[in-house]
Amino acid sequence: MRIGRDILQLTDLLESFLRNQGEEKFHYSELSKVFKRLGRLDKDKYREYIKRMPTNILGDILLDLSDRNLEDALEVLSLKKLINSIKHLESDDATDLLEDIEEISEELAHQIMEGLDNKNQEEIQLLRSYEDDHAGAYMQLEVFMANHNETVRNTIERFRVLKGNGELENISSVFITGDYKNLVATISLDDLILFDLESPFKEILSKTPEKYRSRYVRDTDDIEEVAKLFKEYDLSVLPVIDAQGYVMGRITADDIYDILQELATEQMYNLAGVDDDVEGENRAMDISRKRGKWQFLNMCTAFFSASVIGQYQETIEVLPALAVLMPIVASMGGNTGNQALTVMVRRLGMGEVDNTNWDQSLAREMIVAVTNGLIFATLVGLGSFLWFDNYKVSMVMSVAILMNFTIAGLCGTLIPILLKKLNTDPAVGSSILLTMITDALGFLIFLGLAKLLIF
Amino acid sequence: MRIGRDILQLTDLLESFLRNQGEEKFHYSELSKVFKRLGRLDKDKYREYIKRMPTNILGDILLDLSDRNLEDALEVLSLKKLINSIKHLESDDATDLLEDIEEISEELAHQIMEGLDNKNQEEIQLLRSYEDDHAGAYMQLEVFMANHNETVRNTIERFRVLKGNGELENISSVFITGDYKNLVATISLDDLILFDLESPFKEILSKTPEKYRSRYVRDTDDIEEVAKLFKEYDLSVLPVIDAQGYVMGRITADDIYDILQELATEQMYNLAGVDDDVEGENRAMDISRKRGKWQFLNMCTAFFSASVIGQYQETIEVLPALAVLMPIVASMGGNTGNQALTVMVRRLGMGEVDNTNWDQSLAREMIVAVTNGLIFATLVGLGSFLWFDNYKVSMVMSVAILMNFTIAGLCGTLIPILLKKLNTDPAVGSSILLTMITDALGFLIFLGLAKLLIF
Numbered sequence: 001m002r003i004g005r006d007i008l009q010l011t012d013l014l015e016s017f018l019r020n021q022g023e024e025k026f027h028y029s030e031l032s033k034v035f036k037r038l039g040r041l042d043k044d045k046y047r048e049y050i051k052r053m054p055t056n057i058l059g060d061i062l063l064d065l066s067d068r069n070l071e072d073a074l075e076v077l078s079l080k081k082l083i084n085s086i087k088h089l090e091s092d093d094a095t096d097l098l099e100d101i102e103e104i105s106e107e108l109a110h111q112i113m114e115g116l117d118n119k120n121q122e123e124i125q126l127l128r129s130y131e132d133d134h135a136g137a138y139m140q141l142e143v144f145m146a147n148h149n150e151t152v153r154n155t156i157e158r159f160r161v162l163k164g165n166g167e168l169e170n171i172s173s174v175f176i177t178g179d180y181k182n183l184v185a186t187i188s189l190d191d192l193i194l195f196d197l198e199s200p201f202k203e204i205l206s207k208t209p210e211k212y213r214s215r216y217v218r219d220t221d222d223i224e225e226v227a228k229l230f231k232e233y234d235l236s237v238l239p240v241i242d243a244q245g246y247v248m249g250r251i252t253a254d255d256i257y258d259i260l261q262e263l264a265t266e267q268m269y270n271l272a273g274v275d276d277d278v279e280g281e282n283r284a285m286d287i288s289r290k291r292g293k294w295q296f297l298n299m300c301t302a303f304f305s306a307s308v309i310g311q312y313q314e315t316i317e318v319l320p321a322l323a324v325l326m327p328i329v330a331s332m333g334g335n336t337g338n339q340a341l342t343v344m345v346r347r348l349g350m351g352e353v354d355n356t357n358w359d360q361s362l363a364r365e366m367i368v369a370v371t372n373g374l375i376f377a378t379l380v381g382l383g384s385f386l387w388f389d390n391y392k393v394s395m396v397m398s399v400a401i402l403m404n405f406t407i408a409g410l411c412g413t414l415i416p417i418l419l420k421k422l423n424t425d426p427a428v429g430s431s432i433l434l435t436m437i438t439d440a441l442g443f444l445i446f447l448g449l450a451k452l453l454i455f
Numbered sequence: 456m457r458i459g460r461d462i463l464q465l466t467d468l469l470e471s472f473l474r475n476q477g478e479e480k481f482h483y484s485e486l487s488k489v490f491k492r493l494g495r496l497d498k499d500k501y502r503e504y505i506k507r508m509p510t511n512i513l514g515d516i517l518l519d520l521s522d523r524n525l526e527d528a529l530e531v532l533s534l535k536k537l538i539n540s541i542k543h544l545e546s547d548d549a550t551d552l553l554e555d556i557e558e559i560s561e562e563l564a565h566q567i568m569e570g571l572d573n574k575n576q577e578e579i580q581l582l583r584s585y586e587d588d589h590a591g592a593y594m595q596l597e598v599f600m601a602n603h604n605e606t607v608r609n610t611i612e613r614f615r616v617l618k619g620n621g622e623l624e625n626i627s628s629v630f631i632t633g634d635y636k637n638l639v640a641t642i643s644l645d646d647l648i649l650f651d652l653e654s655p656f657k658e659i660l661s662k663t664p665e666k667y668r669s670r671y672v673r674d675t676d677d678i679e680e681v682a683k684l685f686k687e688y689d690l691s692v693l694p695v696i697d698a699q700g701y702v703m704g705r706i707t708a709d710d711i712y713d714i715l716q717e718l719a720t721e722q723m724y725n726l727a728g729v730d731d732d733v734e735g736e737n738r739a740m741d742i743s744r745k746r747g748k749w750q751f752l753n754m755c756t757a758f759f760s761a762s763v764i765g766q767y768q769e770t771i772e773v774l775p776a777l778a779v780l781m782p783i784v785a786s787m788g789g790n791t792g793n794q795a796l797t798v799m800v801r802r803l804g805m806g807e808v809d810n811t812n813w814d815q816s817l818a819r820e821m822i823v824a825v826t827n828g829l830i831f832a833t834l835v836g837l838g839s840f841l842w843f844d845n846y847k848v849s850m851v852m853s854v855a856i857l858m859n860f861t862i863a864g865l866c867g868t869l870i871p872i873l874l875k876k877l878n879t880d881p882a883v884g885s886s887i888l889l890t891m892i893t894d895a896l897g898f899l900i901f902l903g904l905a906k907l908l909i910f
Contacts, residue, residue, distance in 0.1 A: 029687045156648060163645070170643075170645070170691075172643075172645065188627075189645055189648060190625070190626045190627065190644055193614070193647070194611075194618065227712075230709075230712060231709070231716070233482055234707075234709035235709075236625075236691050236708045236709075253689075253708035254689035254691075256712060257682075257712075257715060258686070260719075261719065264719030264720075265805075268722065268726070268801055269798070272794050273793075287819070288822070288827050292827050292830065292831075294790070295791060298786065298790040299783070299831060299834065299838075301786075302782065302783040302786040302787055303838060306779050306782060307779075309778060310842075313775040314775075316778050317772060317775045320771045320772045320775075323764060323768075323778035324764045326782075327757065327761060327781075327894065328754070328761050330782065331756075332750065332753055335750060335887075338727050339727050339750075342723055342724060342726070342729055343727075343734050346720055346724070356492065356495075357495070364742070367739040368739050371743045376751075376754060379751075379754065383754075383758060443782075
């Protein structure tokens with residue numbers, strides 16, 4: 001009953017969209033939400049309606065769907081319809097969708113590519129030629145440029161035509177190029193609107209050359225650095241240029257939203273030993289394999305820590321209370337180290353900590369580790385005394401906690417800094433390394449001290 | 456030597472800025488970077504130059520500095536200069552800076568507030584009246600509006616004057632209001648530029664009413680939802696309205712960069728038992744206290760897990776190999792659970808997982824947990840057999856690993872979902888709760904099975 005009502009509601013929405021097309025009542029993202037739900041509830045209706053979507057919005061919807069939903073859609077959509085949908089997309093979106101399709105069927109992606117005109121093909125080839133983390137891979141090629149000899153009036157006229165043709169969308173700035181087609185300035189529309197219509201840009205720029213000086217990024221710049229630039233200078237668009245200074249495309253605020261979120265997800269996932277590329281795909285086997293790699297490493301370090309305990313089997317045999325208490329030392333050390341590690345990884349990632357000020361962070365972390373180490377050494381010592389009524393065991397506990405806190409704070413801070421210095425990602429593998437240290441050293445200190453002091 | 460050269464380089468940069476003011480060669484964020492470095496290297500020079508900064512950029516610089524640097528600056532800046540710096544800031548920045556100053560000296564903040572004119576005072580009071588997570592707390596009040604009866608020409612003329620006065624910056628859209636000053640449409644400048652100058656907006660809007668229909672947020676909306684809206688609809692600006700539909704202010708792309716990053720940081724930090732509000736402040740004592748709260752909880756759960764082991768002291772006494780192996784079960788279960796937990800927390804936070812599809816995630820996580828549980832049960836069983844040459848111990852190990860993986864996957868997925876259903880943050884406390892379960896149950900299953908099967 002409930003499901004039947006839900007399906008009816010979704011198809012009603014789609015019918016209403018199909019009736020009122022052109023009035024722009026719906027954003028594509030609203031429609032793709034409807035299709036995502038419909039895809040779960042009723043595959044037939046899902047296929048029926050995806051076939052009926054007009055090509056001017058179908059590409060955007062397909063781009064939003066999960067792999068599984070996209071696969072379903074590809075089964076019922078004609079090649080011609082797919083080609084036309086991709087033609088309606090902006091260059092970066094067209095490239096993304098084609099890549100999504102390629103993952104499902106290389107053959108189909110190839111056919112679609114063949115069906116596109118030369119300009120679209122070249123654009124897609126260009127965008128695909130960049131590495132995943134290059135600015136070029138994120139830019140869109142649709143930009144609005146004007147030569148510095150052009151008048152403001154002429155530029156606005158040209159803009160009117162291009163917009164009317166649907167060739168340009170969401171333009172907030174004009175990129176001004178010089179005699180050699182090189183980027184010389186960026187003028188935002190809120191400035192353009194106030195200029196004398198008959199002036200060529202050259203004249204306007206010559207009066208206040210610094211005012212419209214353009215920030216830009218290179219197509220091969222690291223996208224992470226680009227995102228930082230947007231954040232630091234509160235930008236909403238940046239031109240992307242090549243080695244010769246030609247304008248290749250632009251990166252806009254909505255790209256940056258995605259990048260900032262992806263980067264954060266990547267950091268979080270790496271810390272937990274999870275791969276952000278496969279997690280979104282819902283393919284349990286890929287996820288198992290990727291997570292398994294880290295679990296395997298964790299198994300190795302766990303056996304290593306266990307081997308430390310193995311050295312003290314006889315000690316434990318005599319005083320099993322040690323086996324009861326030793327996980328407390330390891331667990332609390334791990335927790336403490338993980339706090340420091342997470343803060344360092346995040347702050348390194350955001351650029352708040354770097355070569356110039358990491359020593360401040362280290363100093364701070366050491367104060368925190370030793371302070372809390374002293375406090376918890378006291379508490380844990382007291383707790384274990386109340387429990388086992390053996391002041392030697394309690395003393396060993398206290399000293400082990402203090403030492404493990406100190407080591408945890410030190411390693412939690414230094415591991416990501418060192419990884420960064422070695423030019424690797426400070427989030428990858430660092431928490432497993434840290435846990436190994438706090439576990440193995442935790443057991444070693446506790447059991448070693450016990451053997452030394454108690455027997 | 457090295458430090459001397461660095462200081463000279465920094466002061467040279469500042470001298471060059473002071474000489475060429477008005478040519479806009481520097482962005483404030485470049486200057487604040489210089490001051491941050493100078494503040495570390497040479498306090499006297501830092502104070503000398505901060506005093507010499509002009510008020511039209513001083514506020515922006517102060518806003519970027521750390522608490523400690525700001526405190527230093529406040530010691531040498533006159534009240535009058537502070538007041539003028541704040542006057543130059545946009546409403547949201549002025550409010551933020553005043554709040555930063557208030558944390559250092561309530562008295563000084565009060566004096567500055569008194570020195571501002573009524574309009575500034577009211578703006579700051581309004582912005583401060585919102586809760587921290589309300590859209591209103593993030594908006595800036597500087598907006599450009601036009602009544603729907605106004606002509607395009609008139610609007611542009613008004614815009615010219617406001618921009619000339621420096622009252623408006625970074626405007627990309629005009630908010631159109633109706634007869635009752637209520638928001639009726641948003642027109643971006645790339646559309647405005649193409650309109651017939653003599654038409655009133657009413658006429659333009661009546662032709663395609665849906666095209667300029669304005670998205671908006673309420674001032675009391677949750678800022679996290681607002682950020683999702685920007686991401687979902689690729690927006691660069693949104694008007695903020697009150698309950699009556701009046702335009703209160705706007706939220707722009709640069710606010711969203713900050714919010715997306717803050718939200719991600721908060722999630723990561725919460726997972727690790729760290730408080731994002733105090734971590735940035737560099738006050739070791741505050742950090743110690745906040746982290747200590749979670750360490751205390753961790754201590755309690757560690758003692759609880761230890762108490763489980765305590766029940767099996769006699770078993771361990773007879774077969775100390777159990778004490779050696781038991782941390783492997785706990786550690787690998789914790790690792791597995793943490794993978795699932797991190798993915799769930801992040802996907803819940805980004806809205807990818809919700810009420811409608813959490814069962815898919817659970818199904819996926821269970822497949823992953825059981826698959827890898829079987830694999831690692833085999834590996835760990837084999838490893839422990841090679842080590843201790845006791846097939847009973849190895850069998851217990853294998854079963855315990857499989858069971859703990861399954862429990863870890865189940866709890867890692869369900870804990871955040873349940874916390875979310877209870878309307879609390881799925882990241883807060885969830886990893887400590889999870890670790891308690893995987894530790895305590897890991898020990899219980901392993902030692903319990905051992906007692907049952909071996910003796």
